[in-house]
Amino acid sequence: MDNRSTILVRALELWSERGYDAVGVQEIVDLAGITKPTLYHYFGSKRGLLDALIDERSAALRDSLAVATEYRGDLVLTLEAVVRAYFDFARKEGAFYRMQLGFWFAPPKSDEHAAVLSRNLGQHAALERLFEAAANDHGNMRGRHKAYAATFLGMINTYIGLWLNGYASLDDKLVYQAVKQFQHGIYS
Amino acid sequence: MDNRSTILVRALELWSERGYDAVGVQEIVDLAGITKPTLYHYFGSKRGLLDALIDERSAALRDSLAVATEYRGDLVLTLEAVVRAYFDFARKEGAFYRMQLGFWFAPPKSDEHAAVLSRNLGQHAALERLFEAAANDHGNMRGRHKAYAATFLGMINTYIGLWLNGYASLDDKLVYQAVKQFQHGIYS
DNA sequence: GCGCTAGTATACCGGCCGGTATACTCCGGC
DNA sequence: GCCGGAGTATACCGGCCGGTATACTAGCGC
Numbered sequence: 307m308d309n310r311s312t313i314l315v316r317a318l319e320l321w322s323e324r325g326y327d328a329v330g331v332q333e334i335v336d337l338a339g340i341t342k343p344t345l346y347h348y349f350g351s352k353r354g355l356l357d358a359l360i361d362e363r364s365a366a367l368r369d370s371l372a373v374a375t376e377y378r379g380d381l382v383l384t385l386e387a388v389v390r391a392y393f394d395f396a397r398k399e400g401a402f403y404r405m406q407l408g409f410w411f412a413p414p415k416s417d418e419h420a421a422v423l424s425r426n427l428g429q430h431a432a433l434e435r436l437f438e439a440a441a442n443d444h445g446n447m448r449g450r451h452k453a454y455a456a457t458f459l460g461m462i463n464t465y466i467g468l469w470l471n472g473y474a475s476l477d478d479k480l481v482y483q484a485v486k487q488f489q490h491g492i493y494s
Numbered sequence: 495m496d497n498r499s500t501i502l503v504r505a506l507e508l509w510s511e512r513g514y515d516a517v518g519v520q521e522i523v524d525l526a527g528i529t530k531p532t533l534y535h536y537f538g539s540k541r542g543l544l545d546a547l548i549d550e551r552s553a554a555l556r557d558s559l560a561v562a563t564e565y566r567g568d569l570v571l572t573l574e575a576v577v578r579a580y581f582d583f584a585r586k587e588g589a590f591y592r593m594q595l596g597f598w599f600a601p602p603k604s605d606e607h608a609a610v611l612s613r614n615l616g617q618h619a620a621l622e623r624l625f626e627a628a629a630n631d632h633g634n635m636r637g638r639h640k641a642y643a644a645t646f647l648g649m650i651n652t653y654i655g656l657w658l659n660g661y662a663s664l665d666d667k668l669v670y671q672a673v674k675q676f677q678h679g680i681y682s
Numbered sequence: 683g684c685g686c687t688a689g690t691a692t693a694c695c696g697g698c699c700g701g702t703a704t705a706c707t708c709c710g711g712c
Numbered sequence: 713g714c715c716g717g718a719g720t721a722t723a724c725c726g727g728c729c730g731g732t733a734t735a736c737t738a739g740c741g742c
Binding site: 444452454464468488491493 | 509510511512513515516592593595596598599600601602603604606632634635638640641642644645647648649651652653655656661662675676677678679680681
Binding site for chain 4: 309340341342343344347348
Protein backbone atom coordinates (compact mmCIF):
# COMPACT_ATOMS: atom_id res chain seq x y z
CA MET A 307 0.00 0.00 0.00
CA ASP A 308 1.39 3.40 -0.91
CA ASN A 309 2.05 6.09 1.65
CA ARG A 310 -0.99 8.16 0.77
CA SER A 311 -3.38 5.27 1.41
CA THR A 312 -1.53 4.28 4.57
CA ILE A 313 -1.93 7.77 5.97
CA LEU A 314 -5.68 7.71 5.30
CA VAL A 315 -6.07 4.31 6.94
CA ARG A 316 -4.11 5.28 10.03
CA ALA A 317 -5.78 8.66 10.41
CA LEU A 318 -9.20 7.00 10.35
CA GLU A 319 -8.02 4.42 12.86
CA LEU A 320 -6.86 7.04 15.35
CA TRP A 321 -9.53 9.68 14.79
CA SER A 322 -12.44 7.25 15.03
CA GLU A 323 -11.16 6.02 18.37
CA ARG A 324 -9.98 9.20 20.06
CA GLY A 325 -11.19 12.18 18.03
CA TYR A 326 -9.85 14.66 15.52
CA ASP A 327 -8.44 17.24 17.93
CA ALA A 328 -7.06 14.68 20.33
CA VAL A 329 -4.82 13.01 17.75
CA GLY A 330 -1.98 15.10 16.34
CA VAL A 331 -0.30 14.89 12.98
CA GLN A 332 2.85 13.50 14.58
CA GLU A 333 1.04 10.48 15.96
CA ILE A 334 -0.52 9.69 12.59
CA VAL A 335 2.78 9.78 10.73
CA ASP A 336 4.50 7.71 13.44
CA LEU A 337 1.85 5.00 13.14
CA ALA A 338 2.03 5.16 9.36
CA GLY A 339 5.81 4.79 9.49
CA ILE A 340 6.50 7.98 7.57
CA THR A 341 7.33 11.59 8.46
CA LYS A 342 5.40 14.83 8.48
CA PRO A 343 6.58 16.33 5.18
CA THR A 344 5.19 13.29 3.40
CA LEU A 345 1.77 13.87 4.89
CA TYR A 346 1.91 17.55 4.05
CA HIS A 347 3.01 16.68 0.55
CA TYR A 348 -0.17 14.72 -0.09
CA PHE A 349 -2.75 16.63 1.92
CA GLY A 350 -1.43 20.14 2.52
CA SER A 351 -2.76 20.41 6.06
CA LYS A 352 -4.41 18.42 8.83
CA ARG A 353 -7.75 19.76 7.67
CA GLY A 354 -6.93 18.75 4.10
CA LEU A 355 -6.34 15.18 5.29
CA LEU A 356 -9.68 15.25 7.09
CA ASP A 357 -11.53 16.48 3.99
CA ALA A 358 -9.87 13.91 1.74
CA LEU A 359 -10.74 11.13 4.20
CA ILE A 360 -14.40 12.15 4.44
CA ASP A 361 -14.72 12.63 0.72
CA GLU A 362 -13.12 9.38 -0.40
CA ARG A 363 -14.62 7.11 2.22
CA SER A 364 -18.16 8.36 1.83
CA ALA A 365 -18.22 8.08 -1.94
CA ALA A 366 -19.66 4.56 -1.84
CA LEU A 367 -22.58 5.61 0.39
CA ARG A 368 -23.25 8.67 -1.75
CA ASP A 369 -23.46 6.55 -4.88
CA SER A 370 -25.70 3.85 -3.47
CA LEU A 371 -28.01 6.45 -1.89
CA ALA A 372 -28.37 8.24 -5.21
CA VAL A 373 -29.94 5.06 -6.54
CA ALA A 374 -31.86 4.02 -3.43
CA THR A 375 -33.63 7.35 -2.85
CA GLU A 376 -35.23 7.37 -6.30
CA TYR A 377 -38.96 6.92 -5.76
CA ARG A 378 -40.50 4.41 -8.16
CA GLY A 379 -44.03 4.14 -6.80
CA ASP A 380 -43.57 1.76 -3.88
CA LEU A 381 -42.70 3.62 -0.68
CA VAL A 382 -42.02 0.52 1.39
CA LEU A 383 -39.56 -0.95 -1.08
CA THR A 384 -37.83 2.41 -1.50
CA LEU A 385 -37.45 2.97 2.23
CA GLU A 386 -36.12 -0.55 2.64
CA ALA A 387 -33.58 0.13 -0.08
CA VAL A 388 -32.47 3.29 1.72
CA VAL A 389 -32.12 1.53 5.05
CA ARG A 390 -30.24 -1.28 3.35
CA ALA A 391 -27.84 1.20 1.73
CA TYR A 392 -27.04 2.70 5.12
CA PHE A 393 -26.75 -0.63 6.90
CA ASP A 394 -24.52 -2.13 4.21
CA PHE A 395 -22.24 0.85 4.27
CA ALA A 396 -22.08 0.98 8.07
CA ARG A 397 -21.27 -2.74 8.25
CA LYS A 398 -18.43 -2.33 5.75
CA GLU A 399 -17.10 0.91 7.19
CA GLY A 400 -17.93 0.74 10.89
CA ALA A 401 -15.06 2.89 12.12
CA PHE A 402 -15.69 5.49 9.46
CA TYR A 403 -19.40 5.63 10.17
CA ARG A 404 -18.78 6.07 13.88
CA MET A 405 -16.35 8.91 13.19
CA GLN A 406 -18.57 10.62 10.69
CA LEU A 407 -21.61 10.34 12.95
CA GLY A 408 -19.67 11.92 15.79
CA PHE A 409 -18.58 14.76 13.53
CA TRP A 410 -22.18 15.49 12.65
CA PHE A 411 -22.88 16.09 16.34
CA ALA A 412 -19.68 18.06 16.90
CA PRO A 413 -20.00 21.77 17.67
CA PRO A 414 -21.26 23.81 14.70
CA LYS A 415 -18.07 25.84 14.48
CA SER A 416 -15.64 22.93 14.61
CA ASP A 417 -13.59 21.63 11.69
CA GLU A 418 -15.16 18.21 12.17
CA HIS A 419 -18.68 19.51 11.69
CA ALA A 420 -17.71 21.59 8.68
CA ALA A 421 -16.08 18.56 7.09
CA VAL A 422 -19.29 16.49 7.05
CA LEU A 423 -21.80 19.33 6.69
CA SER A 424 -22.30 19.40 2.94
CA ARG A 425 -22.41 15.59 2.70
CA ASN A 426 -25.15 15.33 5.28
CA LEU A 427 -27.18 18.20 3.90
CA GLY A 428 -27.11 16.32 0.60
CA GLN A 429 -28.41 13.16 2.26
CA HIS A 430 -31.20 15.09 3.99
CA ALA A 431 -32.16 16.74 0.71
CA ALA A 432 -32.31 13.42 -1.13
CA LEU A 433 -34.56 11.95 1.56
CA GLU A 434 -36.80 15.01 1.54
CA ARG A 435 -37.24 14.69 -2.21
CA LEU A 436 -38.16 11.06 -1.72
CA PHE A 437 -40.88 11.81 0.84
CA GLU A 438 -42.15 14.70 -1.25
CA ALA A 439 -42.52 12.44 -4.26
CA ALA A 440 -44.23 9.77 -2.14
CA ALA A 441 -46.72 12.34 -0.85
CA ASN A 442 -48.32 12.34 -4.31
CA ASP A 443 -49.43 8.77 -3.69
CA HIS A 444 -50.04 9.15 0.06
CA GLY A 445 -51.99 12.38 0.45
CA ASN A 446 -51.95 12.37 4.25
CA MET A 447 -48.16 12.70 4.19
CA ARG A 448 -48.13 15.98 2.31
CA GLY A 449 -46.25 18.92 3.85
CA ARG A 450 -44.37 16.83 6.40
CA HIS A 451 -41.47 15.70 4.23
CA LYS A 452 -38.84 17.59 6.24
CA ALA A 453 -39.95 15.96 9.49
CA TYR A 454 -40.16 12.53 7.85
CA ALA A 455 -36.67 12.80 6.41
CA ALA A 456 -35.21 13.87 9.74
CA THR A 457 -36.95 11.23 11.84
CA PHE A 458 -36.28 8.47 9.31
CA LEU A 459 -32.58 9.30 9.22
CA GLY A 460 -32.61 9.65 13.02
CA MET A 461 -34.06 6.15 13.30
CA ILE A 462 -31.46 4.70 10.92
CA ASN A 463 -28.67 6.27 12.92
CA THR A 464 -30.18 5.05 16.17
CA TYR A 465 -30.07 1.47 14.87
CA ILE A 466 -26.54 1.87 13.58
CA GLY A 467 -25.59 3.30 16.97
CA LEU A 468 -27.02 0.19 18.64
CA TRP A 469 -24.99 -1.99 16.28
CA LEU A 470 -21.79 -0.02 16.90
CA ASN A 471 -22.18 -0.75 20.59
CA GLY A 472 -22.95 -4.40 20.08
CA TYR A 473 -26.71 -4.35 20.74
CA ALA A 474 -28.02 -5.21 17.29
CA SER A 475 -27.01 -6.80 14.00
CA LEU A 476 -27.70 -4.85 10.84
CA ASP A 477 -29.32 -7.68 8.91
CA ASP A 478 -32.23 -7.82 6.49
CA LYS A 479 -34.64 -8.65 9.28
CA LEU A 480 -33.82 -5.37 10.96
CA VAL A 481 -34.27 -3.54 7.65
CA TYR A 482 -37.86 -4.76 7.39
CA GLN A 483 -38.55 -4.16 11.06
CA ALA A 484 -37.18 -0.63 10.95
CA VAL A 485 -39.30 0.39 7.98
CA LYS A 486 -42.36 -1.29 9.49
CA GLN A 487 -41.90 0.49 12.80
CA PHE A 488 -41.38 3.79 11.03
CA GLN A 489 -44.66 3.33 9.20
CA HIS A 490 -46.85 1.63 11.76
CA GLY A 491 -45.29 2.17 15.17
CA ILE A 492 -44.16 -0.14 17.90
CA TYR A 493 -47.32 -2.21 18.31
CA SER A 494 -47.11 -3.61 14.81
CA MET B 495 -22.01 36.00 40.37
CA ASP B 496 -19.02 34.38 42.08
CA ASN B 497 -15.98 33.23 40.19
CA ARG B 498 -16.86 29.55 40.34
CA SER B 499 -20.23 30.07 38.67
CA THR B 500 -18.73 32.46 36.14
CA ILE B 501 -16.20 29.84 35.10
CA LEU B 502 -18.93 27.25 34.59
CA VAL B 503 -21.03 29.63 32.50
CA ARG B 504 -18.16 30.67 30.30
CA ALA B 505 -16.84 27.14 29.85
CA LEU B 506 -20.27 25.99 28.67
CA GLU B 507 -20.49 28.97 26.32
CA LEU B 508 -17.19 28.17 24.64
CA TRP B 509 -17.34 24.38 24.69
CA SER B 510 -20.87 24.19 23.30
CA GLU B 511 -19.86 26.35 20.36
CA ARG B 512 -16.41 25.08 19.50
CA GLY B 513 -15.78 21.86 21.42
CA TYR B 514 -13.92 20.68 24.50
CA ASP B 515 -10.50 20.08 22.97
CA ALA B 516 -10.60 23.16 20.77
CA VAL B 517 -11.03 25.56 23.70
CA GLY B 518 -8.14 25.82 26.13
CA VAL B 519 -8.15 26.71 29.80
CA GLN B 520 -6.51 30.04 29.06
CA GLU B 521 -9.37 31.16 26.85
CA ILE B 522 -11.96 30.24 29.48
CA VAL B 523 -10.26 32.20 32.25
CA ASP B 524 -9.72 35.19 29.95
CA LEU B 525 -13.42 35.31 29.11
CA ALA B 526 -14.31 34.85 32.77
CA GLY B 527 -12.00 37.71 33.76
CA ILE B 528 -9.92 35.62 36.15
CA THR B 529 -6.64 33.68 36.00
CA LYS B 530 -5.72 30.04 35.78
CA PRO B 531 -4.90 29.35 39.43
CA THR B 532 -8.44 30.39 40.34
CA LEU B 533 -9.89 27.83 37.95
CA TYR B 534 -7.51 25.17 39.22
CA HIS B 535 -8.41 26.09 42.80
CA TYR B 536 -12.08 25.25 42.20
CA PHE B 537 -11.89 22.38 39.74
CA GLY B 538 -8.43 20.84 39.97
CA SER B 539 -8.08 20.20 36.25
CA LYS B 540 -9.71 20.85 32.90
CA ARG B 541 -11.37 17.46 33.17
CA GLY B 542 -12.58 18.33 36.68
CA LEU B 543 -14.27 21.42 35.30
CA LEU B 544 -15.92 19.31 32.61
CA ASP B 545 -17.22 16.80 35.14
CA ALA B 546 -18.55 19.50 37.44
CA LEU B 547 -20.30 21.21 34.54
CA ILE B 548 -21.96 18.01 33.33
CA ASP B 549 -22.96 16.98 36.82
CA GLU B 550 -24.45 20.27 37.97
CA ARG B 551 -26.22 21.20 34.77
CA SER B 552 -27.83 17.84 34.24
CA ALA B 553 -29.19 17.53 37.78
CA ALA B 554 -32.54 19.08 36.82
CA LEU B 555 -33.09 16.59 33.98
CA ARG B 556 -32.07 13.68 36.16
CA ASP B 557 -34.59 14.66 38.81
CA SER B 558 -37.52 15.22 36.49
CA LEU B 559 -36.79 11.98 34.64
CA ALA B 560 -36.78 10.05 37.89
CA VAL B 561 -40.40 11.08 38.32
CA ALA B 562 -41.47 10.88 34.67
CA THR B 563 -40.18 7.36 34.01
CA GLU B 564 -42.25 5.82 36.80
CA TYR B 565 -44.87 3.63 35.15
CA ARG B 566 -48.32 4.09 36.67
CA GLY B 567 -50.45 2.02 34.30
CA ASP B 568 -50.90 4.40 31.37
CA LEU B 569 -48.11 4.07 28.83
CA VAL B 570 -49.19 7.00 26.67
CA LEU B 571 -49.29 9.43 29.58
CA THR B 572 -45.99 8.17 30.90
CA LEU B 573 -44.22 8.49 27.54
CA GLU B 574 -45.64 11.98 27.11
CA ALA B 575 -44.28 12.91 30.51
CA VAL B 576 -40.85 11.62 29.53
CA VAL B 577 -40.83 13.53 26.25
CA ARG B 578 -42.04 16.63 28.07
CA ALA B 579 -39.22 16.32 30.62
CA TYR B 580 -36.64 16.19 27.82
CA PHE B 581 -38.22 19.00 25.81
CA ASP B 582 -38.58 21.27 28.85
CA PHE B 583 -34.98 20.71 29.81
CA ALA B 584 -33.68 21.19 26.28
CA ARG B 585 -35.63 24.43 25.90
CA LYS B 586 -34.20 25.79 29.15
CA GLU B 587 -30.65 24.56 28.58
CA GLY B 588 -30.23 24.55 24.83
CA ALA B 589 -26.49 25.15 24.75
CA PHE B 590 -25.91 22.52 27.40
CA TYR B 591 -28.08 19.98 25.65
CA ARG B 592 -26.25 20.54 22.37
CA MET B 593 -22.90 20.08 24.08
CA GLN B 594 -23.95 17.00 26.02
CA LEU B 595 -25.49 15.41 22.92
CA GLY B 596 -22.27 15.98 21.02
CA PHE B 597 -20.27 14.38 23.81
CA TRP B 598 -22.44 11.28 23.64
CA PHE B 599 -21.39 10.83 20.00
CA ALA B 600 -17.74 11.68 20.68
CA PRO B 601 -15.21 8.87 20.33
CA PRO B 602 -15.50 6.18 23.01
CA LYS B 603 -12.06 6.89 24.41
CA SER B 604 -12.40 10.65 24.65
CA ASP B 605 -12.79 12.64 27.85
CA GLU B 606 -16.03 14.07 26.53
CA HIS B 607 -17.62 10.67 26.08
CA ALA B 608 -16.45 9.48 29.48
CA ALA B 609 -17.91 12.56 31.11
CA VAL B 610 -21.47 11.85 29.93
CA LEU B 611 -21.30 8.07 29.88
CA SER B 612 -22.69 7.22 33.31
CA ARG B 613 -25.44 9.83 33.04
CA ASN B 614 -26.68 8.46 29.75
CA LEU B 615 -26.47 4.84 30.82
CA GLY B 616 -28.68 5.84 33.73
CA GLN B 617 -31.23 7.40 31.41
CA HIS B 618 -31.25 4.32 29.18
CA ALA B 619 -31.70 2.08 32.19
CA ALA B 620 -34.63 4.12 33.50
CA LEU B 621 -36.35 3.96 30.11
CA GLU B 622 -35.73 0.23 29.84
CA ARG B 623 -37.34 -0.29 33.24
CA LEU B 624 -40.30 1.73 32.06
CA PHE B 625 -40.83 -0.38 28.93
CA GLU B 626 -40.30 -3.55 30.89
CA ALA B 627 -43.00 -2.56 33.36
CA ALA B 628 -45.34 -1.58 30.53
CA ALA B 629 -44.84 -4.97 28.87
CA ASN B 630 -46.90 -6.49 31.69
CA ASP B 631 -49.94 -4.61 30.32
CA HIS B 632 -48.97 -4.85 26.63
CA GLY B 633 -47.93 -8.44 26.07
CA ASN B 634 -46.75 -7.96 22.50
CA MET B 635 -44.05 -5.58 23.71
CA ARG B 636 -42.34 -8.16 25.88
CA GLY B 637 -38.62 -8.77 25.34
CA ARG B 638 -38.05 -5.69 23.24
CA HIS B 639 -37.55 -3.14 26.01
CA LYS B 640 -33.93 -2.45 25.10
CA ALA B 641 -34.81 -1.63 21.50
CA TYR B 642 -37.79 0.46 22.57
CA ALA B 643 -35.72 2.50 25.00
CA ALA B 644 -33.04 3.15 22.40
CA THR B 645 -35.39 4.09 19.58
CA PHE B 646 -37.58 6.21 21.84
CA LEU B 647 -34.58 8.16 23.10
CA GLY B 648 -33.26 8.36 19.57
CA MET B 649 -36.52 9.91 18.43
CA ILE B 650 -36.50 12.43 21.27
CA ASN B 651 -32.98 13.48 20.39
CA THR B 652 -33.87 13.71 16.71
CA TYR B 653 -36.63 16.18 17.55
CA ILE B 654 -34.40 18.17 19.86
CA GLY B 655 -31.79 18.23 17.11
CA LEU B 656 -34.37 19.66 14.72
CA TRP B 657 -35.21 22.33 17.29
CA LEU B 658 -31.56 23.18 17.89
CA ASN B 659 -31.22 23.90 14.17
CA GLY B 660 -34.40 25.92 13.98
CA TYR B 661 -36.65 23.36 12.27
CA ALA B 662 -39.15 22.65 15.04
CA SER B 663 -40.54 24.08 18.26
CA LEU B 664 -40.60 21.83 21.29
CA ASP B 665 -44.19 22.51 22.30
CA ASP B 666 -46.93 20.31 23.73
CA LYS B 667 -48.28 19.59 20.26
CA LEU B 668 -44.97 18.01 19.32
CA VAL B 669 -45.00 15.98 22.56
CA TYR B 670 -48.29 14.36 21.58
CA GLN B 671 -47.26 13.89 17.97
CA ALA B 672 -43.94 12.31 18.93
CA VAL B 673 -45.54 9.75 21.24
CA LYS B 674 -48.26 9.04 18.69
CA GLN B 675 -45.75 8.49 15.91
CA PHE B 676 -43.68 6.26 18.14
CA GLN B 677 -46.72 4.11 18.85
CA HIS B 678 -48.58 4.12 15.55
CA GLY B 679 -46.15 5.25 12.86
CA ILE B 680 -46.18 8.03 10.34
CA TYR B 681 -49.57 7.34 8.75
CA SER B 682 -51.44 8.06 11.95
C1' DG C 683 -3.59 41.95 66.95
C1' DC C 684 -2.49 37.27 65.70
C1' DG C 685 -2.89 33.17 62.94
C1' DC C 686 -5.22 30.44 59.75
C1' DT C 687 -7.59 29.62 55.47
C1' DA C 688 -9.78 30.70 51.04
C1' DG C 689 -9.07 33.04 47.02
C1' DT C 690 -6.34 35.27 43.75
C1' DA C 691 -2.33 36.98 40.76
C1' DT C 692 2.46 36.87 38.61
C1' DA C 693 5.40 34.29 36.38
C1' DC C 694 6.90 30.21 34.98
C1' DC C 695 7.40 24.91 33.41
C1' DG C 696 8.17 20.99 29.94
C1' DG C 697 6.04 19.32 26.15
C1' DC C 698 3.37 19.03 22.25
C1' DC C 699 0.91 21.49 18.53
C1' DG C 700 0.51 22.39 13.23
C1' DG C 701 3.53 23.56 9.86
C1' DT C 702 8.02 24.29 7.03
C1' DA C 703 12.96 25.26 5.05
C1' DT C 704 16.27 22.58 3.14
C1' DA C 705 18.35 18.91 1.04
C1' DC C 706 18.65 14.39 -0.48
C1' DT C 707 17.19 10.21 -3.48
C1' DC C 708 15.06 7.94 -7.05
C1' DC C 709 13.02 7.44 -11.45
C1' DG C 710 11.13 8.51 -16.15
C1' DG C 711 11.79 11.35 -20.40
C1' DC C 712 14.90 12.57 -23.76
C1' DG D 713 24.11 10.89 -19.19
C1' DC D 714 21.55 14.51 -17.77
C1' DC D 715 17.41 17.10 -16.19
C1' DG D 716 13.25 17.73 -13.60
C1' DG D 717 9.90 16.59 -10.61
C1' DA D 718 7.80 13.50 -7.17
C1' DG D 719 8.61 11.71 -2.73
C1' DT D 720 10.92 11.59 1.49
C1' DA D 721 13.88 12.70 5.74
C1' DT D 722 16.34 15.81 9.15
C1' DA D 723 15.89 19.41 11.80
C1' DC D 724 13.69 23.23 13.04
C1' DC D 725 9.95 27.19 14.01
C1' DG D 726 6.76 30.12 17.04
C1' DG D 727 3.05 29.41 19.78
C1' DC D 728 -0.10 27.34 22.62
C1' DC D 729 -1.18 23.43 25.73
C1' DG D 730 -2.43 21.86 30.71
C1' DG D 731 -0.62 22.65 34.93
C1' DT D 732 2.02 24.83 39.07
C1' DA D 733 5.43 27.21 42.57
C1' DT D 734 5.22 31.15 45.06
C1' DA D 735 3.46 34.97 47.21
C1' DC D 736 0.13 38.21 48.27
C1' DT D 737 -4.45 39.75 50.30
C1' DA D 738 -8.83 39.75 52.60
C1' DG D 739 -11.79 37.98 56.07
C1' DC D 740 -12.78 35.36 60.17
C1' DG D 741 -12.09 33.04 64.88
C1' DC D 742 -10.28 34.15 69.05
